[in-house]
Amino acid sequence: MRKKKKRISHLLTSGVKMLIVDLLHCLKKHLMKSDDSIAFMRTLIQMLCDIPExxxxxxxxxxxxxxxxDSSLRKIYSSGFNKKISNAILSNLSSANxxxxxxxxxxxxxxxxxxNDLKEYDRExxxxxxxxxxxxxxKNCLLESADTRTESEKKLVSxxxxxxxxKKNFGESLLIDCxxxxxxxxxxxxxxxxxxxxESSAKYEIITLSKKRSLQYKDLLCVCNDCFQRYTLHCSPEERQKLLTLKQAQMNRRTAMLILDDASLHKNISKLLSKLSEMTELKETQLNYDPVSVSKKLDGTAPFVFVELVKTYVRYYFATIDSIMKDLARQNLYNDNLIRAQIREAFLSLEEKGIPPQTIFDNMVxxxxxxTKQNEQYCILVVAYFIQSCEVFHVITE
Known part of the structure; x- marks a missing residue:
């Protein structure tokens, strides 16, 4: 069985004892080549402490x-810091030293x-x-072992x-929901x-509306840091219930946005593409038919929100729209080369004016x-499709 990696986010959990043992063994392997664990522990403590001469x-x-x-340090090396030695080190702790x-x-x-080995514990x-x-x-391991934090601090850490x-499992979806x-x-x-x-960056925390150990999408909400702290320390049962209602509303909006009736989707996309096929002006332009991920098409100048929304549309609808296009082509109801060329030409004409990516997207929609005089929602899905399939935007060169 492959060993599960321990990240820094797991630091102050019930697994601290196991974590500090693994961490001590990792440090000894690199900082002291001998098998003398006692000498290593005394050296490490000297490094951590500032002791008057x-x-x-x-x-x-x-x-x-x-x-x-020696027996105490040997036990600590094998089993992790205890409360006594943790308090002793913390009272003399020196980051500069x-x-x-x-x-x-x-x-x-x-x-x-x-x-390289410590990235297992701290990826940054x-x-x-x-x-x-x-x-x-x-220091965090010592604090946990010494148990010197207040109840409020423990709540926030947890x-x-x-x-x-x-964030790792649901962050992208939850940000779009709110x-x-x-x-x-x-x-x-x-x-x-x-x-x-x-460049833009998402700065947020996720609160849990349920007291269950397992984290489930239906119990999670994105909030700012200030609201995260207030909710964690002072949330009443009434407020929690209001937030559960809000979460249900967010989930309903997500369902409305992402789960369209298949028949309706096919009908409206087909109608839109058929309307596009009625265009007759075709200009020569070089096309690239190799699909490339949205992330490789939109660089750091594109707003984070815009990139994430386009990626979501692509993830849910690219295959469906691609299938509709192939069906229409087989029925001679859709001219694939003509549409792609026209879309590409429209993009290039906007790009030549120095228009930023999100504005280009909005203009093309x-x-x-x-x-086509069709619903804007379907126009958005089609433009997102063409971004993925390379008619809109260029692949970013490394």
Whole structure:
């Protein structure tokens, strides 16, 4: 059975003991080649602590045999930090001391190899931030073992762990459900942040409406950070019930948007494409018929919301529209080459004017709707199809 990876989001859970043992063994493998686990533990404690010279090797020094015996450290290496040693280390903890020890004590190859193994615990760790992120990783383990946090802090940590897990499995869908705005009533804070380089990023948390251990889509809502903290610490049963009603409304809207009646979909898409086939002006243009993912067609200049919505339309409808087009072509009701060429020509004429991607998309939807007099929803699906099949936008070169 393949070993399940432990991410940093799992850090402060009931598996902390197992995590710290794996982490200690990983560090020893890279930082100390000998089998002396006791010497390793004393070295690691010295790296983590800032001990005054007069207290070194004495009873106030957590790395000293006078404070913790060899058998105690051997047990900790095998079973994880206990409350006593965690409190002793935390009272002398020094991030500067640890970061300096990491940066100055080992060569680049050792640090690079250590980073590669530690990505199992923190996927954002690099050689440049190794000392800082490894210190944070160890500190959180010590805090959990020492159990020094308040109940509120524990609630928030647990809620953030669940939020990270939910993002991985449901994040994209939940953001679309709430239209990229905080789900809490009377908040509506945007969950999209524009970065300094002009790119957009989703900044949000996910709250759980049920107390069940398993995370289910029907119990999850996207919110901003402020509402996440308030909900986690001060949510009343009445508010939770209101949010469950809101969640049902979001799910109903999603169903209306994504699950169209098959007969209606075929009828309306067929009508739209047949109308497009009535166009007679065909200009020579080079076409690429190899479907490429939307992510490779829209770079960081395209708004996050726009990219995610187009990807959703493609995921749900590309195969259906492709099938309809082939059926119409077989019946001689649809000229595939003509349509693709016209769509491509329309895109190129807009691109030449320096229009941004979302505006090009909106213009093409309006253009098709004006030509065919069909419902805008079906025009959107058709333009999304042509983005995926390469008539609209170019493949981004690496």
């Amino acid at each position: 007069e207290a070194e090797d004495g009873e106030l020094d957590p790395s000293s045999p006078l404070r913790f015996t 640890f970061i300096d020890a990491i940066n100055e004590g080992w060569n680049d190859d050792v640090l690079e190899n250590l980073c 760790i690099t050689k440049d931030n190794l000392g800082k992120r490894l210190f944070s990783l160890l 809620a953030r762990n669940n939020s990270e897990k939910a 239209n990229f705005k905080c789900s809490i009533e009377n908040c509506g804070h945007s969950l999209i942040t524009i970065l300094s380089d002009g 309006g253009w098709i709707q004006n030509l």
